[in-house]
Amino acid sequence: MTSRREFLKGSVLASTLLFVPKFLHRLDAQDLQSLRDASGRRLVVVQLGGGNDGLNTIIPFENDLYYKARPTLGIRPQSGILTLDKGLGFNPAMTGLKGLYDQGHVAVLNSVGYPNPDRSHFRSMDIWQSGSGPDEYVSTGWLGRYLDSNCAPCALPYNGLEVDDTLSLAMKGALRKGLALKNPEKFHQLTQNRFIANVGSAKPAGTVSEVDYLYKTLAETTSSAEYLYQKGKVYKSGVTYPNTEFGRNLKTTAELINSGVDSRVFYVSLTGFDTHVRQQEQQGKLLGDLSAGLSSxxxxxxxxxxxxxxxxxxxxxxGRRVEQNASNGTDHGTANNVLLLGGGLKRQGVLNDAPNLQNLDAGDLKYQLDFRSVYATVLHDWLGADDRAILGGTQFERLKGLV
Structure with a gap:
């Protein structure tokens, strides 16, 4: 009899298993082969961790107040700003996204935020990931609640996939959670060692609920890993991606989508945007990675x-504060831009006014658009879900005719 202590010590999957929902039923090989291919619309969320400086991403290069606030950090037109419209331009590193913008595949939303903003990385990220107000503390994420509401009759843990080692709050629902993995092949390999196989096929004695849960979760994880591994063989990308972790994660995401994996939501992150010191080089490199990765x-x-x-x-x-700091960087700010990219966009280009640099709130941008309006639009108009129920019973104004 394998003890609970031995199981936890020996299983290399111990940290991963806790991210798999407990409501799943065991899926045998025949069930896995009969699952339908992906169909309908899908959403890919890209999180820029650290608080990206929106003003040096979508640059208000026709506004003198921008250069007054950033005498050395402000990016000048002669540096190669990629002109959009409404006096704005992409950072010079974003050539790939500029090409997609010119093809009508990109929409830019300025000054997106929420009332009474919080400048803590952890708290503000929780707010964005949960889709809650600044005075609410919610243990589920907006995409997790989408999985709860949209997949009531299904038993697939990979309806939401996060290409990472851990699962974000955004992907955790009350009933269902997404599945976190970096690579289908490596994830599958973790389930194939002899110890895991023995534990997965064993039946725990007694009625210890914690042990029962771990054994059951292992079986479910093994089934999911097998499905993703086999399905992921269908398509192998021949496209060149940036040789970075973000590039590799996007490539994995594309291979899963193009292989027909039955998932509606994917989540990928790019970190490093906390640019308090010598921002220009660091941010430019990250934005180049973002742009080239999304282009590929x-x-x-x-x-x-x-x-x-x-x-x-x-x-x-x-976003970051409007004025540069003494270290040629920027400190934590408030409202920021949001980008939407896709072949199904009905409205493209810069969709609202440029940030107002004259009417600030203690040196920070005032938000024009509540981020939950963006979520409501995506949930209702793109994914066909009940946005009001998912976003806590509040009806946020949707962006008409966007998707």
Whole structure:
């Protein structure tokens, strides 16, 4: 009899298993082969961790107040700003996204935020990931609640996939959770060692609920790993991605989508945007990675015919202060831009006014658009879900005719 202590010490999956929902039923090989291919629309969320500086991402280069606030950090037109409209331009590192913008595949939303903003990375990210107000503390995420509401009759843990080692709050529902993995092949390998196989096939004695739960979860995880591994063999990308962790994660996401994995939501992160010191080089490198990665991702999906059914949402937990600091960087701010990318966009380009640099709140941008209006639009108009129920019973104004 394998003890609970031995199980926890010996299983390399111990940290991963806790992210798999407990309501699942065992899926045998025949069940896995009979599952339908992905169909309908899917959402890919890209999180920019650390608080990306929106003003040096979508640059208000026609506004003298921008250069007054950032005498050395402000990016000048002669540096290669990629012109959009409304006096705005992409950071010079974002050539890939500029190409997609020119093709009508990108929408820019300025000054997105929420009332009474919080400048803590952890708290503000919780607010964005949970889809809650600043005075609410919620233990589920907006995408997790989507999985709860949209997948009531299904038993698939991979309806939501996060390409990472751990699962974000955004992907955790009350009943269902997404599944976190970096690579289907490696995830599958973890379930194949002899110890895992023996534990997975054993039946625990007694009625110890914690042990029962762990054994059951292991069986479910093994089944899911097998499905993702086998299904993931269908398509291998020939597109060149940036040789970075973010690039590799986007490539994995594209391969899962193009292989027909039955998932509606994917989640990918790019970190490092907490640029208090010497921002320009660090942010430029990250934005180049973001831009090139999304350009390759788009090419990949287009080649497989899956781009029109895919919407990408790019966000960060907050922007930065308008004025540069003494270290040629920027400190935590408030409202920020959000990017939407996809072949099914009905409205493209810069969709609202440029940030107002004259009417600030203690040196910070005032938000024009509540981020939950963006979520409501995506949930209702793109995914066909009940946005009001998912967002806590409040009806946020949706952006008409966007998707």
């Amino acid at each position: 991702f788009t090419e990949d999906l287009q080649k497989a015919g899956n781009f029109d059914d895919t919407l990408v949402l790019v966000f960060s937990e907050f």
